[in-house]
Amino acid sequence: MALRMKTLATLSLIASLAPAVAFSQSCTVAQVSQEFSYEDTFNSSGSALGDAYAVFQQDRFYVNQQGRLDPNDKPDPIMVNREARANYGQAIRAYMNANGMGDMPAQVLVGSQYTVEIEACGSQDNPSIRVLSMRMGGDIEDDSWELELEYREAELAEWELEREYREAELADWEQRLNQREADLNQWERQLSEWDRRLSDMQYNLEQSD
Known part of the structure; x- marks a missing residue:
């Protein structure tokens, strides 16, 4: 049993x-x-x-x-x-x-x-x-690190594109700034020319009196 x-x-x-x-x-x-x-x-x-x-x-x-x-x-x-x-x-x-x-x-x-x-x-x-x-x-x-490496490389490439875009944007702004400075210099030269002409006109008026 x-x-x-x-x-x-x-x-x-x-x-x-x-x-x-x-x-x-x-x-x-x-x-x-x-x-x-x-x-x-x-x-x-x-x-x-x-x-x-x-x-x-x-x-x-x-x-x-x-x-x-x-x-x-x-x-x-x-x-x-x-x-x-x-x-x-x-x-x-x-x-x-x-x-x-x-x-x-x-x-x-x-x-x-x-x-x-x-x-x-x-x-x-x-x-x-x-x-x-x-x-x-x-x-x-x-080798999961290889998958992560691929992802990080793609992420880096995206950052590179973003950097290139920002650099191009910065270059465009610098070009605009240079153009503004050139315009300002031209306006200053024109203003100086007007001041000179005004002084000549005032001198001529005083001489005629």
């Missing part, structure tokens, strides 16, 4: 652990290859996307749902419905926020290729998704 009770207890323990084991086995690690074109920065209604994470999500719609692939795009078996793609977008957003790139604009991605390693758990209809690593190109590594 004691042996039977011990056996039943063991079977009960195994049964209680079975859901946890099954859940861990339902997780899948996958690599998502994405290339972004200008068209990927617009949603299916034609509205421009402002955030980079939304472009990652939208690209999966065009690739998996519409079969519209850029040269380095590859379909994946996970982002095959709206819920999964939305979860992927939020996972990308969380990863970018954690790496200081939460404010990356969508336009920075155009012409770039990324490989994203993800872990998807749960049902295929609505999986929980976590980004493990992300990098440019085809090799998967946890």
Whole structure:
């Protein structure tokens, strides 16, 4: 009897652990290859996307749902419905926020290729998704600094354009100031000439008296 009770207890323990084991086995690690074109920065209604994470999500719609692939795009078996793609977008957003790139604009991605390693758990209809690593190109590594470097370079280029614009604006103002000074000098010379003529006229009038 004691042996039977011990056996039943063991079977009960195994049964209680079975859901946890099954859940861990339902997780899948996958690599998502994405290339972004200008068209990927617009949603299916034609509205421009402002955030980079939304472009990652939208690209999966065009690739998996519409079969519209850029040269380095590859379909994946996970982002095959709206819920999964939305979860992927939020996972990308969380990863970018954690790496200081939460404010990356969508336009920075155009012409770039990324490989994203993800872990998807749960049902295929609505999986929980976590980004493990992300990098440019085809090799998967946890080199998030390269993504940040690209963003900072794009940000620097934007600052350079702003600086050039301000320098051009300053040069225009300096040109206007120089023109005003030249006009003022001309007016002063003209005023001096009028004063001289007035003095001559007054002198001539006094001599005639």
